[in-house]
Amino acid sequence: MTQTKKVLKYAIISIGFLLICGFLLVHNSFSHGSENGKDYSENTNHSFVTNHSFVIYSTFYYNHSKLYSDNSMVLLMNTHKNFDTNSLSIQCYSENQTTQITSNIQIRMGSVSAVDCQWAFFIANCSTVTNPHYFGLTSSDNPKPVEIDFETPILDKKYPVIMCYPPMVYEARWQQIIFATEIYHYFGTDLQIQYINSAMKEIVDILEVYESKGWVKNERFAFFDFVDEDVETIGLNPMLEIQVRNFPVASTDCLMRYRESSEFIIVADVDDILFPKHGTFFAEFLHLKHKHPTAVGFMYHRSYAKIDVAKTFEKFSMKNSLQTFQITKPTFYGKTIHQPKYSETAWVHNPGLNNDTTITILPEEHKMWHVMIEAKKVRKVKSFARFTNEKQADSDFEKYTIEKDAIEAIEESFVKTFKNFTNIPKNNNAYTEILYNCFKKHEGWDGSLPCFTPLRCKTPKSVPNFKCKVAQRDYKVRRLADNIMLYLSKNPYSWKSSDNGCQLLSHN
Ligand SMILES: *[C@@H]1O[C@H](CO)[C@@H](O)[C@H](O)[C@H]1NC(C)=O
Ligand SMILES: *[C@@H]1O[C@H](CO)[C@@H](O)[C@H](O)[C@H]1NC(C)=O
Ligand SMILES: *[C@@H]1O[C@H](CO)[C@@H](O)[C@H](O)[C@H]1NC(C)=O
Ligand SMILES: *[C@@H]1O[C@H](CO)[C@@H](O)[C@H](O)[C@H]1NC(C)=O
Ligand SMILES: *[C@@H]1O[C@H](CO)[C@@H](O)[C@H](O)[C@H]1NC(C)=O
Ligand SMILES: *[C@@H]1O[C@H](CO)[C@@H](O)[C@H](O)[C@H]1NC(C)=O
Ligand SMILES: *[C@@H]1O[C@H](CO)[C@@H](O)[C@H](O)[C@H]1NC(C)=O
Numbered sequence: 001m002t003q004t005k006k007v008l009k010y011a012i013i014s015i016g017f018l019l020i021c022g023f024l025l026v027h028n029s030f031s032h033g034s035e036n037g038k039d040y041s042e043n044t045n046h047s048f049v050t051n052h053s054f055v056i057y058s059t060f061y062y063n064h065s066k067l068y069s070d071n072s073m074v075l076l077m078n079t080h081k082n083f084d085t086n087s088l089s090i091q092c093y094s095e096n097q098t099t100q101i102t103s104n105i106q107i108r109m110g111s112v113s114a115v116d117c118q119w120a121f122f123i124a125n126c127s128t129v130t131n132p133h134y135f136g137l138t139s140s141d142n143p144k145p146v147e148i149d150f151e152t153p154i155l156d157k158k159y160p161v162i163m164c165y166p167p168m169v170y171e172a173r174w175q176q177i178i179f180a181t182e183i184y185h186y187f188g189t190d191l192q193i194q195y196i197n198s199a200m201k202e203i204v205d206i207l208e209v210y211e212s213k214g215w216v217k218n219e220r221f222a223f224f225d226f227v228d229e230d231v232e233t234i235g236l237n238p239m240l241e242i243q244v245r246n247f248p249v250a251s252t253d254c255l256m257r258y259r260e261s262s263e264f265i266i267v268a269d270v271d272d273i274l275f276p277k278h279g280t281f282f283a284e285f286l287h288l289k290h291k292h293p294t295a296v297g298f299m300y301h302r303s304y305a306k307i308d309v310a311k312t313f314e315k316f317s318m319k320n321s322l323q324t325f326q327i328t329k330p331t332f333y334g335k336t337i338h339q340p341k342y343s344e345t346a347w348v349h350n351p352g353l354n355n356d357t358t359i360t361i362l363p364e365e366h367k368m369w370h371v372m373i374e375a376k377k378v379r380k381v382k383s384f385a386r387f388t389n390e391k392q393a394d395s396d397f398e399k400y401t402i403e404k405d406a407i408e409a410i411e412e413s414f415v416k417t418f419k420n421f422t423n424i425p426k427n428n429n430a431y432t433e434i435l436y437n438c439f440k441k442h443e444g445w446d447g448s449l450p451c452f453t454p455l456r457c458k459t460p461k462s463v464p465n466f467k468c469k470v471a472q473r474d475y476k477v478r479r480l481a482d483n484i485m486l487y488l489s490k491n492p493y494s495w496k497s498s499d500n501g502c503q504l505l506s507h508n
Helices: 003-031 174-186 201-212 228-234 247-258 281-291 318-323 404-418 430-442
Strands: 038-040 052-062 072-080 090-095 100-104 106-109 119-127 134-139 142-147 161-164 191-196 198-200 216-220 264-267 297-306 326-338 359-361 368-372 379-383 386-391 468-472 475-481 484-489 494-498
Touching (some): 052 247, 072 247, 100 119, 119 247, 134 475, 142 475, 161 281, 174 404, 191 201, 191 247, 201 216, 201 404, 201 468, 247 264, 318 404, 326 379
Parallel strands (some): 052 484, 191 216, 297 359, 297 368
Antiparallel strands (some): 052 072, 090 100, 090 134, 106 119, 134 142, 198 468, 379 386, 468 494
């Protein structure tokens, strides 16, 4: 774009803003500054055109850490991927009863950015006073800090092996979820963290049963439901420019929360199944740690596998599913077990930062299974990260034998847990099929198509009889500097329920 065109473009945007401001002023005088679950107040000034927008998801204070120096604050956020991390004069401000300090902030891209998406995941960190009761960000043109709420990592209990699943979006695969949860628990995962954005109501019910047993912790994960004015301020809807399911933010949130209380963190999907060779996961990973003490993580490559599952909950059995486990040979891109002492951020397949010390387990030694519950979804592998459109031939499968004792114990546990369960899920593949085909269309990852996110997949306005729960969280807007806007999440989360499908954003 030439300079004149640029100026013209911003002039037009500015006029747009003045008009919007006028509207807001009139509008807000009636609505007290809160609409569509978002709140404008104090530092907000809509007469400024700004192009630095930070969407902050979570912020953690570490008084002491395996990875960070004492009294560190860490922020997880999304912003434009071409944002120049050196161009801003932002600082951290913190205070406790006796001391106030202003400190430098370091902002880094948290994982590789997607070629087809405009926005990416960033991590920011700085040091603070001991036990801050206030934390905020300041800039040279705004000496009054913008307050940022923060949390602390989980410290009360030890969980040697944690499992962090990526966020569920339009999730309906209840057989897959039960299958993974039972297996990961049986082989010694101390806690499995599920990030739920949107799922069939009965899946949330199932996960709540597991949560009440202490096997699972459910974290809600909301997309920012931007109102039109903010989409215009930012210049695009960031939710449509963030790859896949904002996976790196959710997985890194999980790493940050459990970093201090765990030794190993499995970052994998519900269809990625690992059977430890050394009895339990802890024994398995200790073995690897012994050989590679300072590795940031251990990557297991994957091969396709399939299981037969019943279509109804009444007929579903872990035993039948495990007995029909079949595997294929070709291997492809894996998933990683992180050592939270060294792993700072997560990306879908490997650590986002410091990935150079990731150890890859040779597929001949051990691998994970990418388990499909429908044979037609087992695809022919073309290369390490590519698939063909054909499905794997039946003759390419071989039976995989799981120890009889394990099968019996897993079946018994499943039956016991759900003996009295009445919120029975029904098979409804509407969203699963749409997402699968939408993903398939995008998997060239060459930038020739718009950013791939489930929010862009064409979903029907309603899916009859699909009871859906969507996690929601309000947001607030604060101006940090003439050219910096902060979009901050507001707790607590709430569920939005619907009887006829999932509505993720109120408009898009
Ligand atoms: C908002 O911006 C206008 C125009 O630059 C300025 O005059 C006003 O003082 C600002 N208000 C606040 C609350 O910062
Ligand atoms: C950090 O905070 C936790 C929880 O408040 C406390 O138990 C722990 O002793 C603190 N650690 C240090 C080094 O201050
Ligand atoms: C802000 O605008 C400048 C000038 O058009 C552009 O070069 C830059 O990439 C923009 N930054 C962001 C974060 O959008
Ligand atoms: C941010 O964290 C990294 C990784 O621990 C550390 O090397 C760096 O010094 C920290 N930066 C600040 C400003 O605290
Ligand atoms: C406040 O922070 C300072 C600097 O870290 C520390 O020396 C002091 O002990 C803290 N005061 C309280 C009350 O925690
Ligand atoms: C991360 O490390 C793994 C294992 O060494 C490697 O296969 C992968 O290509 C690396 N990923 C990136 C993005 O550098
Ligand atoms: C199932 O219900 C029976 C009778 O109400 C009760 O005794 C039993 O503890 C329940 N079992 C489970 C696993 O909740």
